Each structure stands twice: as C-alpha cells, then as structure tokens.
Amino acid sequence: MPPNLTITPLFNDSSAQIQGLILPIQQIEFNVPITLEGQPDLLDVEAFYHRTGGGFWGAKSADELVGTIGMIATGHHACAIRKMFVKKEYRGKELGIAALLLNTLLIDCRAKGITEVYLSTVDVLKAAHRFYERIGFERRESEEMPAYFPRMPSDNVYYHLHLNA
Structure with a gap:
C-alpha cells in the first residue's frame, strides 16, 4: 500500500x-x-451521489487523488456503482487500492440496507471485468438489468452482486 493512503468521501470541492x-x-x-x-x-458529485443516499470516495496518497468510486442509491435496496477508476501507477493486487475503494462502498451499502449492487462498464476494460468477477459480481445482459438502473450511453457490459444483509 502506498504511504499515507487514505480513503475519504469527496465532495464538489474536489471536482477538478x-x-x-x-x-x-x-x-x-x-x-x-x-x-x-x-x-x-463529474460536475456535481454531491447532487448525483451524496444526495441520492449514496456516496463518492477517493483514494489519496498524500494529497494526490489516485482512485475514485461512486455509489448512486436507486431505491429498491439497490445501488449503482459509478466512476471506479485507479490511476495506472497505483493499480494491481499488490497495492489493493481498487479493493479498498470497493470495500468502503460495500460497507456503506450494508450500513444503509442495500443488498443489490449493480454496475456497468465498457468492454475494453478487461482487467476491471476480471476484478469484479473475482470479487463475486456476476455478468448480466443489458435486458436483465432493472429498469431503475441508471444507464450510461457508452457502457455495454453489466454486473450484479447480491449482498447478504
């Protein structure tokens, strides 16, 4: 893990x-x-993430933002993960930043009674697919996603994870 790594909620003052x-x-x-x-x-994380009952977190090494993850609460005891990114130099199992970000989000889900976690991504992010599947996410077809799942036009790969209460 990088020195001085912290996972902290991010708000609009971190937009840049x-x-x-x-x-x-x-x-x-x-x-x-x-x-x-x-x-x-990306222009208003407070409105899109925090005010839905979700959240937005960042991984910082010293003062540098090296990773992000967002959660949109959708109702139905469900949420959508958005904006999970880790800077190239900070990726990999050895550092575990993606796992720390996801774990932070899942702890928040459990605290809020969220049991259904959905996400979408693009087909070129193969390493991300392997990461999600290793954690226990199951791939879904677009038609299998619930109607309340907020879709991104560029996304074409879908996942679901059921959390035990």
Missing part, C-alpha cells in the same frame, strides 16, 4: 481533482469516446 483523474483514463488510456459534458455527475 476528480475530473483530472477520470477523464485522462477514459479518453486517453482507454479511448472511450466520452466527454465531460456527457458526464454531468
């Missing part, structure tokens, strides 16, 4: 850092054709 982490990973590293304008949640 959040965008500075996520957009280059999406656009440059993985060539996902998505813009800031197509992701209004």
